[in-house]
Amino acid sequence: MNNKHNPGISRRSLMAGMGGVALAAPASAAFPDRPVRLVVPYAAGGGTDVVSRLVAQAITARLGQPVVVENRTGGGVVGGSEFVARAAPDGYTLLVATTSHTVNPTLLPSLPYDTERDFAPVAMFSEVPMALIVHPAVPAADARAFLALLRARPGAFTYGSAGVGSTPHLAGELLRLLAGVDILHVAYRGNGPALQDLVAGQIQFMFDPVSTASALVRSGSVRALAISTRTPSPVFPGVPTLEEAGVAGFDCRTWNAALAPARTPPEAVARLNEAIIAALAEPALRARFAELGANPGEPMPPAAISTFITHEIERWGDVVRRSAMRPA
Structure with a gap:
């Protein structure tokens, strides 16, 4: 499989070339009708894990099925990501992706999956x-x-x-x-x-x-x-952004997003997207995020997340190349 990012090819055109909906796994008429697995490619207790568990708990009631967090570490998030890329495209296995997901295509050119083609964006979780x-x-x-x-x-x-x-x-x-x-x-x-x-x-x-x-x-x-972001953080009132301090264009944050395997039925993706966006609007969850210094993810539709991921791959790929960054 070719893992190199081609900015001239959109995920939409790739999906069209693969047959799109024709290759999608059939969705249950009452999705979900069994537990949903949320794969976190980091150890338990870290920031991504904590945020993921909060979201999983919040959407369990909305989906009517348990959302179970599973930590799959190793390989610098590659192991967990490959597991989800190879999972059945039925909406029951999701990956919690982070900024590293969009850095690895340039930093690790021999990935066992294609960062864009093998995943279907579902919803943004948070940014810190x-x-x-x-x-x-x-x-x-x-x-x-x-x-x-x-x-x-x-x-x-x-x-x-x-x-x-x-x-x-x-x-x-x-x-x-x-x-x-x-x-x-x-x-x-x-x-x-x-x-x-x-x-x-x-x-x-x-x-x-x-x-x-x-x-x-x-x-x-x-x-x-x-x-590090273009807007100040309430955690540090009075501390300026780097852009305000004179570094034009500086903007860097950690983010978490839910991705499904490619060819997951659109109705399953839409159901998950709706549940996550609604959960992130709940005052109790927003209060917990604020305690962690996190901001709820923007309520983006999947197509906008796809565009965001493409932009992140291009932006961080440029930084990796200009810095001559090499994996340890």
């Missing part, structure tokens, strides 16, 4: 902005001063990430490219070890989801200088 956090000893009072410091001392500052191709790594490389700074990257096996070294002063800064960065900022272990 990141905070640019620094060790307290960094001599910069705000983001503009920090950027000036990076430019004045090329190669002197090191940032950490959860690993090559992780969203914090992408944010660091985007900062390097857009701000024109010379910074050094250290890849860790997860955000936890990177945060430990930041607190210890072994690295000087990193990007971290606001949900986990907030506790460290409150304790005084690190300082937050900027937000």
Whole structure:
């Protein structure tokens, strides 16, 4: 299978070439009539897992069937993604995809599935902005001063990430490219070890989801200088975005979306999309998301999510290529 992304071919045209609805598995007349499996390609307890379980619980009542979260780790999300790509296209097995889903086609050109052709977008779950956090000893009072410091001392500052191709790594490389700074990257096996070294002063800064960065900022272990998205975060009132600090076009976040195997019947996708969008509008769920520093996903139809994923593949593919990023 050809795994290379071709921006000139849309998912819609690919589906048409494959026969579209003619190849779809038959849907139950009363979908769903049995439990739905939500595959999370990350370990239990992490941000994606927590959000997924909240959504699963919220849509169980709406669907009238249990929505069961199944953690399938390994291979940098590839194992879980391949499992869903090969699952029966009947709406009963879904993948919780993240930003990594759209980075891997460029970073890992030998994927055992096609990132666009082998999946059918269902609904957005959430998005989480990141905070640019620094060790307290960094001599910069705000983001503009920090950027000036990076430019004045090329190669002197090191940032950490959860690993090559992780969203914090992408944010660091985007900062390097857009701000024109010379910074050094250290890849860790997860955000936890990177945060430990930041607190210890072994690295000087990193990007971290606001949900986990907030506790460290409150304790005084690190300082937050900027937000990675184009809109500020209520978790850090008064902290500017990087775009407001002078880095034009900077926008980076973690996001979660539900995807089904390709050729899943449109009526099943529509039923799932409707249930998820309705659940994300519930005040109780929105309140829990706010506690986590997460924003509910935009109520997009599947076609808009397909366009979003294509755009993300193109955008992060450019960053991967310009950074000469290589898998660890």
